[in-house]
Amino acid sequence: MKTLAILAFTLTTLSLAGPLQAATLDEANRAFVDGKYQESTAGYQALIAQNGYSAPILFDLGNSYYREGDFAQAILAYRRAQWLAPNDPDIAANLQAAQKQAGVALSEPRWSDAISHVLSASEWAWVGCAAWTLLCASLLARIVLAQWRGLLTFVAVADAVALLVAVAGAALASDGLNQAVVIGKNASALISPFPAAQTVFSPAAGETVVVQKAYDDFLLVKDSAGHSGWIDKTEIAPVVPGKA
DSSP states (O other), rough: HHHHHHHHHHOOOOOOSSSSHHHHHHHHHHHHHOHHHHHHHHHHHHHHHHHOOOOOHHHHHHHHHHHHHHHHHHHHHHHHHHHTTTTTTTHHHHHHHHHHHHTTOOOOOOOTTHHHHSSHHHHHHHHHHHHHHHHHHHHHHHHHOOGGGGHHHHHHHHHHHHHEEEEEEHHHHHHGGGEEEOTTTTTTEESSSSSSSEEOOOTTTOEEEEEEEEEEEEEEETTSSSSSSEEEGGGGEEETTTOO
């Protein structure tokens, strides 16, 4: 399921093309420059609806939400942009600025980010496929070309290492598949998945949580402090659409 989600989200990163789309983008950008942020937000949302997700448009959408003062939606847009372009410094900087404005915990870099942020999950998957193909080819050539066995053994080992790194990179980059952003201003995490249940904690709008499982209209989430509780699906939005 994770692979399907990666593929579905990645396939929407096609570049914009055509005069109608360009005109729509120009109109959205013009509205943003003129300070008409509700119009620019609607324009960027229309572009995404027409053409799918792309890091540049999500970044523009985040900026527009930020200027509107809707920091939770801005954080969601930046998170989605960062999923597609994990190494973009502008996305990272604006995400942290939005988190500060929303009053939520900043994204602290992890040791694993050095690997996972080199490429996106789909790019790591392509690297893994290439490494696997080369590994198989080098092992076959090692049998056929006995005189080159020493060199081909070295190549096979290098391909195996590259494959392991790619698998690790894809796994680490896929951590975001279960992440979601709280978009409800008065969201409550409950002790059980029923509307009348007791509130365990109240996550702030814009906070990033990890979705653990689902039950009817509720999702069990865990915040950065380790608190767990059931939250209504309408109060959060998945970083990778279709996951929550």
